[in-house]
Amino acid sequence: MAKHVLLDCRLFAVGADLSGASNKIELSSEHEDKDSTNYRSGGWKEVMAGLGSAEIAGEGQWEAGDPSMVDDSSWADLGGLGPYTVCPTDSVVAALAYFTRGMRADFTFGEAVGEIAPWSGNVKSSWPLVRGQIGHPPGTARTATGTGTAVELGAASTGQRLYAALHVLSAAGTTPSITARIESDADGAFASPTTRLTFDAAAAAGGQILRTDGTAITDTHYRVAWDITGTTPSFMFAVSLGIR
Incomplete structure (x- = not known):
């Protein structure tokens, strides 16, 4: 950039x-910054995070x-x-x-x-x-079950986590409900997706954030998927996701 x-x-x-x-x-x-200076530090202060x-x-x-x-x-x-x-x-x-x-x-x-x-x-x-990417934009209303556009984040090594934040900005309809999840796959085609994180069902504006347990993920591409139920439901939401 x-x-x-x-x-x-x-x-x-x-x-x-x-x-x-x-x-x-x-x-x-x-x-x-934690001071770790000792007699073998060569006359210079040493610090650790x-x-x-x-x-x-x-x-x-x-x-x-x-x-x-x-x-x-x-x-x-x-x-x-x-x-x-x-x-x-x-x-x-x-x-x-x-x-x-x-x-x-x-x-x-x-x-x-x-x-x-x-x-x-x-x-x-x-x-x-x-530091990650937007996985779902806030300006697109969703009224039915579906999947979003794949983004490439790369693989997660052991000890790294996949993080994802869901911001439900509005909900409309009769008894609307959305359950969003994060899927991964080896490439953008998503021929055999694996669910990595699943948010709780949401019926109103609010936010959730999740992360994996630190197990390595060899997949490199990720997307948001969602199940929507209710009578004439409509949701506006944003999702951010990244690996750290």
Whole structure:
């Protein structure tokens, strides 16, 4: 990717798309540096990586009155754990995505008279920050059982995990239900897919994040698949997935 001006970042916070209410998003990830210097260190300080952490900080224009808006979703998520996904360019299939399971740590609202009402908030990681791709775009409504477009993530070696975050942004219809899963195969044809992760059935907006147990995966291609039931059901959702 060449040098880039941030014009179309996307922010998915559990079950809300906060992209249109955001004008600043910052990601950070770090490891504690632990001093391991000894008499054989050659006169130079030695360090080892300790505990890792990540943080997502955002701000923008305040809105309220609906679960999809920043005030409602932030208060609902405050102090809780859930999936958060940030895309620096767009959220089409295979777009670069960073995501984690994090705690909504704080929420700030307010400004001086005459100013556009702002918001700001931070998410503290509970899982590693994963660099991956979008597996399903948020702007495509799904009304029936189906499968998404394959993306190539590569194989996962022993000790690595496949991570996937599901953001159900809206649900409509009578008793709608969606059960999404992540499948893998040796190539993009998906002649013999293997289910790697299965999310709980969802009937309303919300978020889930899953990961495998660290067993090696030799497949290199992955896709989202889903089963939808109900009367005239319709779901809008986004999925990010990656290996770390």
